[in-house]
Amino acid sequence: MTVTATIEALGHKGEGVVTIDGSKVFVPFALPGEVVDIDVAGDRGTLRSLTTASPSRIDAFCPHFGTCGGCQLQHMDAESYAAFKIGLVETPLRHAGIDARVEKFITAHGAGRRRATLHARRDAAGYMRLRSHDLLDLDACPILVPELKRAPAIARALGAAIGDCDVSFTATNAGIDVAIRNAPKGVRAEKLVPLANALGLARLALDREMILLRQQPSVTMGRSDVDLPIGSFLQATAEAEAVLADYVLEAVGKSKSVADLFCGIGPFALRLAQVAPVYAADSDRAGIAALEKAVRHTKGLKAVTAKARDLFRDPLTRFELAFETVVLDPPRAGAQAQVKEIALSKVKHVVMVACDPKTFARDAEHLVQAGFRLSGLIAVDQFAYSTHVELAATFRR
Structure with missing residues (x-):
């Protein structure tokens, strides 16, 4: 069902809220006061077109915004945000x-997020698409620190080597620290060592077990340098x-x-x-x-x-x-x-x-x-x- 409606409020998940036939419908990327055309399915609405835009609306800086499920609020100005x-x-x-x-x-x-987890497949790596279990293959993620610019390429290389998995990245004093989770059973750890070396990783772990350590990842806290354990917060x-x-x-x-x-x-x-x-x-x-x-x-x-x-x-x-x-x-x-x-x-x-x-x-x-x-x-x-x-x-x- 496609309807034209005026967004009434913003929900706690950053979605526009509108009442249709007595029930609330949640519309991602819509802002209060906007007149929108939406496709409605249950309590979910999909924004099709914008008739009247909110003064608070701005252009998103990431070309993947609206498709990628990673960010929800790039379309809001600083005051509304x-x-x-x-x-x-x-x-x-x-x-x-x-x-x-x-x-x-x-x-x-700051300079961006120093931690991120990407989903990897044999031929792709990135975040899940909005409201989906389908993977969006990313070339880059602009909210990460520059040190993690290579993260999608690294995740793609690991996915090509072992199949579906989740790849967590941390930017550290020693370089990129990588931990693989949810990998297929039977992955041979020794197979990953030459790849990790070729990718120039500081450390590689598989399900919290260290596979390769080229240099101990550490972070600076106050006057101290702290060795970063695998999986620690x-x-x-x-x-x-x-x-x-x-x-x-x-x-x-x-x-x-x-x-x-x-x-x-x-x-x-x-x-x-x-x-x-x-x-x-x-x-x-x-x-x-x-x-x-x-x-x-x-x-x-x-x-x-x-x-x-x-x-x-x-x-x-x-x-x-x-x-x-x-x-x-x-x-x-x-x-x-x-x-x-x-x-x-x-x-x-x-x-x-x-x-x-x-x-x-x-x-x-x-x-x-x-x-x-x-x-x-x-x-x-x-x-x-x-x-x-x-x-x-x-x-x-």
């Missing part, structure tokens, strides 16, 4: 009964990591004891240890080992106690939380179990970084109900032109 991302942060908080406003929206795209852009670390350092202030929970490989712990002793914990054992090694090789740091601990199943208890300040940077699932223990403890100061506004709002609600006040809320846009946003806030009893 920022308002949308801020809304992603504020709306779940409002639903949780917390009246908090984003005090600062920070664009942290790293912020999408170097600029976002720096912005978030600066926020954490300022929010922690002159605290004399700090716990950095969900610490990863130490982007906050290594910087915090320049001014205060730090207890750091994360379930990533390889990440903790990398953090400990970086501490040993960095001069002038205060004591860092690093522990491998599953903070979902085994959070620090209220009796263990003898710190002036707790820093939290959980994955998308949030920090519910740990937050419940913090609420019952004597901790008076919490600094939280989050990548999922909904789980952040859930955890923030628990802290507020325990007597904390939220302040200093910021939104950090490192996931350029997507519907994801990073955020940070400070809580004090």
Whole structure:
């Protein structure tokens, strides 16, 4: 069914929303106020033509936009884009009964994303097409750092050698770090060694097992160089990591004891240890080992106690939380179990970084109900032109 309609709002996935016959229909790449012709199938609409364009509409800079499923928001001007991302942060908080406003929206795209995962086939490599399991063969992705310019060609070469797989890339101090996942069974690792050498990779891993190491991939965090374990977490852009670390350092202030929970490989712990002793914990054992090694090789740091601990199943208890300040940077699932223990403890100061506004709002609600006040809320846009946003806030009893 093809209809002409006026877009009423923008949904949380960046799609235009219109009501047709009493039901909401979601239309990618349409903006509020636009008059559009759309093909409707259930609650999905496909934009066919634009009769009246929004003043907020701009031309996308990537020729693949609209076909590639990687970006959703290249057609929005800067003001509308920022308002949308801020809304992603504020709306779940409002639903949780917390009246908090984003005090600062920070664009942290930097030189581009230093991490990406491409899908590879025998004859193609790229991202999936919009609303599809079909692969879009890419020549380049303009939102990646220049160091990953070769990523599509590398993924294509690996796909040609072994068949369907996912190829993750990280730009590091040593060059390109590559990890292959979901490869066909029976792939012979030794077959990949000459190819990895020919491609000039710093490291190649297959299903988290190292195949080739030409040079140890590392990243710089504060004054430290940290060896990057296979599969460990790293912020999408170097600029976002720096912005978030600066926020954490300022929010922690002159605290004399700090716990950095969900610490990863130490982007906050290594910087915090320049001014205060730090207890750091994360379930990533390889990440903790990398953090400990970086501490040993960095001069002038205060004591860092690093522990491998599953903070979902085994959070620090209220009796263990003898710190002036707790820093939290959980994955998308949030920090519910740990937050419940913090609420019952004597901790008076919490600094939280989050990548999922909904789980952040859930955890923030628990802290507020325990007597904390939220302040200093910021939104950090490192996931350029997507519907994801990073955020940070400070809580004090």
